[in-house]
Amino acid sequence: MPAGHASAGRRSLDARVLGPNCRRRGDRSRRAGGRLRLGGGQRDWGLCRGGALDRRHDRTAWRPARCDPRRDWLTNGRWIVRWLWAVVLLGVLILSLAHDSLAQDDEPPLVLVIDIDGPIEPITERYLSRVIDEAESRKAQALVIRINTPGGLISSMRNMAEQILNAPVPTITYVWPSGAQAASAGTIITIAAHVAVMAPATNIGAAAPVTGTGEDLPPTLRKKVDEDITALIRSIASARSRNYEAIELTVLEAKAYTADEALDLGVIDHVSVDLDSLLNRVDGTEVQVGAETRALRTAGAQIDEQGRSMLERFLDILTNPNVTYALILLGTYGVIYEIRDPGNFGPGVLGVLGLVLGFAGIGLLPVNFTGVLLLVAGIILLLLESQFDGFGWAGIGAVICWILAGFLLFGEIFPEPTALDDPLEISRWVLGLFGAVTVCVIAMFWILGRGGGKSEAFIPERERRLIAQSGTVVDILNPSGEILVGDEQFTAMTEGEDIGAGKSIVVTGVYAGGVLKVVEPGEAPSELTSRSWRDRVARYSLAHIIRQRRER
Structure with missing residues (x-):
């Protein structure tokens, strides 16, 4: 066979047998990069394309083909680069995770702090709920609740105690600063936390329930309320391992304890002079949060004090009984001014806004329904007074209704246990001030009437009966004349x-x-037809009675 044909045959046989690359390993007869004995000798095989098949004397033997060093280097180099990139990325990932772990270990623990300073009320309850949620989202080690309160509403106290008992983060109550108190509702809130601490020269207790005006409850009702609150105390004391007998006496006998006495009796856990010493003292304490036991890490913690939000501050002002009462009365004055002098818009808009905010504040507080009715009755009577014969029975009735509403709005005709030693009431000074302002407003109607203003107060009966009557011009009106x-x-x-x-x-x-004010019939206002019923009502006004006596 010619040499060219033999060479072509070998190449085709190489391609059929070996394929495009000589990469198979483990097969002794087709090994690339292994050793093959030929005629008693050994030859090295490399990773190269093809392999020549040598047929001599009907004997098949393998021999290495010529390799292209550049192609083999490129093929193997790509795989090497890929493996290097994989190793580098894996190393970066490992180092990143290690760095995050070290950073977390080096970062100081976070402790949130809030202040409950003042009466326990619905806005305080909202404030606590918001900060508990934030502490959970920021994975805080603990929430410290600094307390200085004379007491508050039983409903808000129960809700706040429930929030603390079910908080997803450890809670620490701290009666602070020296001279502060956790009285009444503050007592139950203090013992509800995982750790209860007091500063020196503070006191806790005196949790006997009273009415909204600070008076004692009737005996039967008092017994029912005492049983309810002491049952709550026993359940909290059992969950927090506290001396429930000593705590019960704060309700049944209105007992109060100093910080040292409360510590000795097992009412609280520690006495600390400041927040830093408190956090160092409770560090490592194990607490039960839900079904999980946690060890507090509070030593050297980062402290983040959470104040009230703008909305909570606004609502706190709005729920002040004096502010609520003032907003309603001022709103009434603005609406009456708008009715008497329409088109100004300012007094009317401010008046409606005042009424809305005032009644919104009432909705957030425990009020007596009788007081609300008296308040509304006073508003209606003052509106009537602005339309009739100045300073009459309607005006006097409005003053009386508003003063009685001030006494009864947050009080009880039939006492209910709505508060703990923190009566909600309207200041006597506020009642006196707005009583005097209302008298001045009614007197203004009188003065406007006498001066020919829009009010018809003190218009003589002879001229009053002429309103809406028709007549004839005797002498030309230019602009005055005789009719x-x-x-x-x-x-x-x-x-x-x-x-x-x-x-x-x-x-x-x-x-x-x-002097009579007249117009032509076509220009007469339509409301003149409704004056008849006003005139009939005006005959019974105080001003009309006074005028008749003077005429006699």
Whole structure:
């Protein structure tokens, strides 16, 4: 066979047998990079394309083919680069995780702190709930609740105790600073935390329930409320391993304890002078949070004090009984001013806003329904007074209703246990101030009437009965002149164009001095037809009675 044909045959056989690359390993007869004995010798095989098949004397033997060093280097180099990138990325990932772990270990633990300073009320309850949620989201080690309160509402106290008992983070109550108290509702909130601490020269206790005005409850009702609160105390003391007998006495006998006495009796856990010493003292303490036992890490903690939000501060002001009462009365004055002098918009808008905010504040507080009715009745009577014969029975009734509402709005005719040693009441100074302001407003109606203003207060009966009556011009009105109404002649004035003699007119009002205000029939306001019922009501006003006695 010619050499060229033999070479081509070997190449085709190489391609069929070996394939494009000589990469198979483990097979002794087709090994690439292994050793093959040929005629008693050994030859090295490399990783190269092809392999020549040598047929001599019907004997098959392998021999290495010529390799392309550049192609083999490129093929193997790509795999090496890929493996290097994989190793580098894996190393970066390991180092990143290690760095995060070390950073977490080096970062100081976080402790959130809030202040409950003042009465326990619905806004305080909202404040606590918000900060507990934030402590959970920020994975805080603990939440410290600094307390200085005279007491508050039983409903808010129960809700806050429930929040603390079920908090997803460890809670620490701290009666602080020296001279502070955790009285009444503050007692139950203090013992509900995982760790209860007091500062020196503070006190806790005196949790006997009273009415909203600070008075004692009737015996039967007192017994029911005592049983309810002491049952709550026993359940909390059992969950927090506290001396429930000593705590019960704060309700049954109104007992109060100093910080050292509370510590000796097992009411609290520690006495600490400041927050730093507290955090160092409780560090390592194990507490039960749900089904999990946690060890507190508070030594050297990062402290983040959480104040009240703008909305909580606004609602706190709005729920002040004095502010609520003032907003309702000021709102009423603004609405009345708008009704008497429509078109200004400012007083009316501010008045409606004041009424809305005032009644919203009432909705957030425990109020007596009788007081609310008296408050609304006073508003209606003052509105009537602004429309009738100044300083009458409606005005006097409005003053009386508002003063009684001030006493009864947050009090009880039939006492209920709505508060603990922190009565909600309106200041006597506020009641006196707004009583005087209401008298001045009613007196203003009188003065406006006497001066020919929009109010018809103290208009003589003779001229009053002429309003809405028709007449005839005797002498041209330019702008004043004489008119004839019935069989009597009166001085009149028009604010429009001149009205000639003999023309018809309608009396629409009375100026100062008894001068009648008139217009032509086509220009008469439609509301004149409704004056008849006002006149009938006005006959029974105090001003009308006083005027009749003077005329006698």
